[in-house]
Amino acid sequence: MMTHAEHTLLSLWDMYGTWAKESMKPLHSSNQYLLEEFFFIILGGYGISYEQNLSGLQVFKDKGLIQKELYSSEQVTEVTEKAIRRELNVRQFEPKTKAGEFRKYRFVQSKPRVITRAGHWLWCECNWDLYTGLNDKEPLEARNWLHECPGFGMKSASWFLRNTGFCDDFAVFDVHVLRFLERIGVSVPKRLNDKTYLQLEEILREICYKIGATLGALDYLLWCLGRNGFLSYVR
The missing domain is CATH 1.10.1670.10 (Helix-hairpin-Helix base-excision DNA repair enzymes (C-terminal))
Structure with missing residues (x-):
C-alpha cells in the first residue's frame, strides 16, 4: 500500500x-556553458532570488568577469575581488523594485570573496577546463569534487551536475x-x-x-x- x-x-x-x-537539459560539452553555470551557482545561494541570480550572471558576462586570468593567483584575485564588489554595489540588477529601480546585489561584502575563491579553486584544480575535469569522474566522485570548491555545498554540486546533464540521479x-x-x-x-x-x-x-x-x-x-x-x- x-x-x-x-x-x-x-x-x-x-x-x-x-x-x-x-x-x-542534455549533457553539455561546451566548457563555456559549464563555466557560466558554475558562476551562476556561485552567484546564487540562500537569500538570492532566481531572477537576481540570472541578472548577476548576465552582468558578469557583460563585464568580462568570467575569465580565468582574473583568478590565476591569490594576488590577482585580490584585485578581482575589489572589481566584483564594485559591480555588485551598482544598482544594475533585476528584479526591479516596486518603484521600478534596479537593485544592488545582495551580500556585497561577502559574495565577492566567495566568488574569487571559487574561481581560483577552479584554476588550481582543472585550469578552468571543467568539462575534462568532470568527464573522467563517476557522478558521486564528481559531486564530492565540486563539494570541495568554496561556495559549493551538497545542494550546489547536485544542482550543477543535474543542470549540465552530467547526472540525473x-x-x-x-x-x-x-x-x-x-x-x-x-x-x-x-x-x-x-x-x-x-x-x-x-x-x-x-x-x-x-x-x-x-x-x-x-x-x-x-x-x-x-x-x-x-x-x-x-x-
Missing part, C-alpha cells in the same frame, strides 16, 4: 513527468521542495548537513523507484511547481 507521500508524488509525476523529463533540495515534502509526510530533518542530505536524498530516490520516476526529473518538477506556487495547493 502506498503512503500519502508516494501517492501524491505519483499523481504529480503522472500529470507532469513527461514534461519534466523532456525539459531536463541527484536531488537539489530547494526550500520550497523541502517544505512540500514535509507537508505530504516525508520526514525532513530540521537541518541539512551532508549526512542528512544524503539520507533524505535516498528516501526520495526510493520513492522514485516505486513510482517509476527519475530522481533528478522529479526534483526538477517539484522545483518548477514550487516556484509558481502550485505546490501550495497540493495536499
Whole structure:
C-alpha cells in the first residue's frame, strides 16, 4: 500500500513527468556553458532570488568577469575581488523594485570573496577546463569534487551536475521542495548537513523507484511547481 507521500508524488509525476523529463537539459560539452553555470551557482545561494541570480550572471558576462586570468593567483584575485564588489554595489540588477529601480546585489561584502575563491579553486584544480575535469569522474566522485570548491555545498554540486546533464540521479533540495515534502509526510530533518542530505536524498530516490520516476526529473518538477506556487495547493 502506498503512503500519502508516494501517492501524491505519483499523481504529480503522472500529470507532469513527461514534461519534466523532456525539459531536463542534455549533457553539455561546451566548457563555456559549464563555466557560466558554475558562476551562476556561485552567484546564487540562500537569500538570492532566481531572477537576481540570472541578472548577476548576465552582468558578469557583460563585464568580462568570467575569465580565468582574473583568478590565476591569490594576488590577482585580490584585485578581482575589489572589481566584483564594485559591480555588485551598482544598482544594475533585476528584479526591479516596486518603484521600478534596479537593485544592488545582495551580500556585497561577502559574495565577492566567495566568488574569487571559487574561481581560483577552479584554476588550481582543472585550469578552468571543467568539462575534462568532470568527464573522467563517476557522478558521486564528481559531486564530492565540486563539494570541495568554496561556495559549493551538497545542494550546489547536485544542482550543477543535474543542470549540465552530467547526472540525473541527484536531488537539489530547494526550500520550497523541502517544505512540500514535509507537508505530504516525508520526514525532513530540521537541518541539512551532508549526512542528512544524503539520507533524505535516498528516501526520495526510493520513492522514485516505486513510482517509476527519475530522481533528478522529479526534483526538477517539484522545483518548477514550487516556484509558481502550485505546490501550495497540493495536499
